[in-house]
Amino acid sequence: EIDDQQDAVDYAIHVLLTAGMSTPALRYISRAGVDIEYAAYAEITAAAVLLIPFELGSLTNCILYLLYFGGSWYIAVLQGIAILCRLILLVIICRREADEQCFV
Numbered sequence: 001e002i003d004d005q006q007d008a009v010d011y012a013i014h015v016l017l018t019a020g021m022s023t024p025a026l027r028y029i030s031r032a033g034v035d036i037e038y039a040a041y042a043e044i045t046a047a048a049v050l051l052i053p054f055e056l057g058s059l060t061n062c063i064l065y066l067l068y069f070g071g072s073w074y075i076a077v078l079q080g081i082a083i084l085c086r087l088i089l090l091v092i093i094c095r096r097e098a099d100e101q102c103f104v
Contacts, residue, residue, distance in 0.1 A: 015030050018036055019037065019039040020039065026039060051086065051090060054086070055086050055090065062076060062079040062083065065079075
């Protein structure tokens with residue numbers, strides 16, 4: 001039954017053993033040459049968990065800086081660009097398709 005997909009199964013197992021999990025997206029980026037070692041470890045998720053609170057803190061900082069400290073326009077523009085980029089990243093993460101996952 002898997003004879004015609006033996007290479008794909010072997011590669012999925014290789015990715016599973018290397019990264020700690022195997023998903024279609026992870027196999028795709030692994031084929032592209034990205035180092036996937038330690039991709040499934042929980043320490044990496046701290047960055048994603050902190051993205052929303054950090055975004056709210058940056059937005060609050062930018063607003064308070066402009067309102068109460070008479071901030072320069074170029075500082076506001078730089079902070080605004082950084083905030084906008086993180087919001088775009090958050091939208092991309094939230095709108096991505098569900099991924100089939102297999103964990104070790």
